[in-house]
Amino acid sequence: MPDVRQFTRETEHSVVLPSFDTIVARRRERTRNRLIVATAGCLAVIVAVLAAVSSGWQNHAAPIPATSPGVNPSTTWLSFESPFGVEIVHPDGSDRHVLLDRLDKNPHDLSWAPDGSRVAWVTIEPDLSRDVWVADVVKGSVSSQRRLVDCSAPCTNTETPAFSPDGRHVVFGLDRANGNELRIVDARTGAGTRSIPVPQSYFGPVWSPDGRYLALTVGSADAGGTPDAHIAIVDLTASTPSIRRIDTGGDNAHDVAWSPDGSRLAYVDAPDRNYDAGGNLVTVRPDGSERKQVTRLPTGSGLLTPTWSHDSRSVYAVIKTLPDEDQVGKIDLATGAFAAVVDRIGNVMVGGYVKVG
Amino acid sequence: MDDGRIREVYSVSYPRLVTQMVALCGNRAEAEDLVQEAFMTALTHAREFEGVANKEAWLRTVALNRLRKQWRRAAVVRRVMPRIARESGPQLGAEATPDHIAIVTALGQVSQAMRETFVLFYVADLPVSQIAAELEVPEGTVKARLSRCRVQLAGLLSDPEGAEHA
Numbered sequence: 001m002p003d004v005r006q007f008t009r010e011t012e013h014s015v016v017l018p019s020f021d022t023i024v025a026r027r028r029e030r031t032r033n034r035l036i037v038a039t040a041g042c043l044a045v046i047v048a049v050l051a052a053v054s055s056g057w058q059n060h061a062a063p064i065p066a067t068s069p070g071v072n073p074s075t076t077w078l079s080f081e082s083p084f085g086v087e088i089v090h091p092d093g094s095d096r097h098v099l100l101d102r103l104d105k106n107p108h109d110l111s112w113a114p115d116g117s118r119v120a121w122v123t124i125e126p127d128l129s130r131d132v133w134v135a136d137v138v139k140g141s142v143s144s145q146r147r148l149v150d151c152s153a154p155c156t157n158t159e160t161p162a163f164s165p166d167g168r169h170v171v172f173g174l175d176r177a178n179g180n181e182l183r184i185v186d187a188r189t190g191a192g193t194r195s196i197p198v199p200q201s202y203f204g205p206v207w208s209p210d211g212r213y214l215a216l217t218v219g220s221a222d223a224g225g226t227p228d229a230h231i232a233i234v235d236l237t238a239s240t241p242s243i244r245r246i247d248t249g250g251d252n253a254h255d256v257a258w259s260p261d262g263s264r265l266a267y268v269d270a271p272d273r274n275y276d277a278g279g280n281l282v283t284v285r286p287d288g289s290e291r292k293q294v295t296r297l298p299t300g301s302g303l304l305t306p307t308w309s310h311d312s313r314s315v316y317a318v319i320k321t322l323p324d325e326d327q328v329g330k331i332d333l334a335t336g337a338f339a340a341v342v343d344r345i346g347n348v349m350v351g352g353y354v355k356v357g
Numbered sequence: 358m359d360d361g362r363i364r365e366v367y368s369v370s371y372p373r374l375v376t377q378m379v380a381l382c383g384n385r386a387e388a389e390d391l392v393q394e395a396f397m398t399a400l401t402h403a404r405e406f407e408g409v410a411n412k413e414a415w416l417r418t419v420a421l422n423r424l425r426k427q428w429r430r431a432a433v434v435r436r437v438m439p440r441i442a443r444e445s446g447p448q449l450g451a452e453a454t455p456d457h458i459a460i461v462t463a464l465g466q467v468s469q470a471m472r473e474t475f476v477l478f479y480v481a482d483l484p485v486s487q488i489a490a491e492l493e494v495p496e497g498t499v500k501a502r503l504s505r506c507r508v509q510l511a512g513l514l515s516d517p518e519g520a521e522h523a
Contacts, residue, residue, distance in 0.1 A: 002456035002457075002459050002460050002514060003456070004460060004479045004480065005479070006456070007380070007456065007457050007460050007480075008376055008380075008479075008480045008482075010452075010454070010457070011375075011376040011379055011380075011449075011457065012372045012373060012375075012376045013372075014450075014452045015371065015372035015375045015376065015389075017367075017368060017371055017372065018389075018393070020360075020363075020364045020367050020368075020396075022393075023367070023393055023396050023397055023400070024360065024400065026393065026397060027397040027400050027401065106468070106469070106470065124468060
């Protein structure tokens, strides 16, 4: 058995110490770049405000994001992942707290039931399997946690659960040694009701508001082995659903979200296929028409995991503007202007899923 | 805090921190970048850094937080193209021995929490109490993770010839 202490000694001795002046120079360069980005950001905000004023936004702007019928604004939550776990916060930035503790089986990929009364998420169990869990949410706390899907052999992985519009079902990705699939199960019992093979790599199935379609990200490699990503639609009304790609004008689209009325999709267009860095927000009709780039973020900035506000006027997302200073914020779809909800989370922010519940 | 004092910390702690990050992320270049970023953060927050009692622990936390963020983001890429991610093993440089590669590969197969705990105990050589403080978990959790990790690594690192040594 290899000796860990020998590994430590030998690796330490092999480390070549770079000149400290190199570190100092890198920091100076970063400070300069931040100044440039901040200046560009200020100019963008000024332009966005001027554009909004000239279009008469004062006549219809809502001070608080509207909510779906039956959901009181005071119980509307955004959720996002951090090293503390899954956190939630009101859209006005108040009452931020941990909903699911990271130390409790590393929860991630949280999804809200449409009425905000339940959540589903994926855990990493002590045996490294990844199970789907659900719980009720009452006054910003979870209760009645229960395992919905036990990922045991031949299951090797589950991820990104999402509730159906009527809250009766949950769809999630399920990987097996002999093929991957989207699995639809009863949200109360976990009993499987449907399996849809997904031949390509994929993630993030989300339900259309009418329950007839799923949208997801599918990936493949081009001749050079570079991963590409596309937005695709699955028609659940077909007896044998097929996966149909949407023309997004490129091969670097990911993190799709369906608008509340089902008329549009929002997704992230990752420049140069740099999926880690995020990208610009784009909206498109499900048939691929009327594609519109909403944001034009400066180089080095990007957003991830968009989700729509209930009134369809804005999109919430994790936004990278500066290194180690990620934010959760709201993007006005008319102007592209950005407003922070959770500001400068710093290098503890790990991206994640922002959902309005 | 003047640059000179950070330089002193740099010359002593840099190799140790790089080694710990190599064990955690399995990539020599990425590990060096993480540690250099941590020192850049120390330069930016020099006044705060001066008041820190255990400066190496502070730098390690900064580097570790950054690594955690990269893990989550990398998960997006892995899900888009899992096959490519599986085929890219540890990148430790030309000087790495087969044993080094075996250790880092095995560490890459245990959970993130267990990996962090194991590296802080066996590579950073920290006592359980300090690991508990740095990871913000009870000491019992550290001991439990170490125990589980040892079992898993023994299985991952043993082979028919080496089983009796394990």
